Amino acid sequence: MDPRTRHRRRRPPTEVHTGDCYAAGKRRRTITREQALAALTEGVRACVHCRPDTALGML
Template sequence: MGDDLPPDLARLRTLEAWAAHYLTRIRARIAAVERQQSQQRPPAPTATPPARPAAGPGRSRTPDWGLAEAGIGVPAAEIHRGDCWARGKTLVPVSAERARAELADGAQACEVCRPDRVLNRPP
């Protein structure tokens, strides 16, 4: 066991009572903060992730969805989430509707970011 705890039962029981009391206070504070945040938070999105702001002055924002055209290293068109690390450099920004249509027309879903799961298409 730990060497930092007292060896006698009386002091161990005192520590146990203090820890239980403090844990109750911590849980109450967590609940209060969660209530406060839920009142300040906008409603959760349904199918499309929220738009991300630009990364800095003069930079365009990251698109929510993108299409990587077939080409060198990409055997077929692929749909990616805008923040996917495997998207390559030539991601064409598309809307969620167009991404769904491309998937329905045979474009591949990226195996890394799995946009088909978010766009409500079975894998």
């Protein structure tokens, strides 16, 4: 593998957070509402602090 392109691969998400969550950490990226809903339905965990599943109306 070319070391110059290794950093370009995206790791799969580990949790979904709301935009104002204090527990989101430093390595995060913004996604659309549809992407967040898809991630949550595919099994990505919802943050237990900000509850994005509730904020998106899933529960």
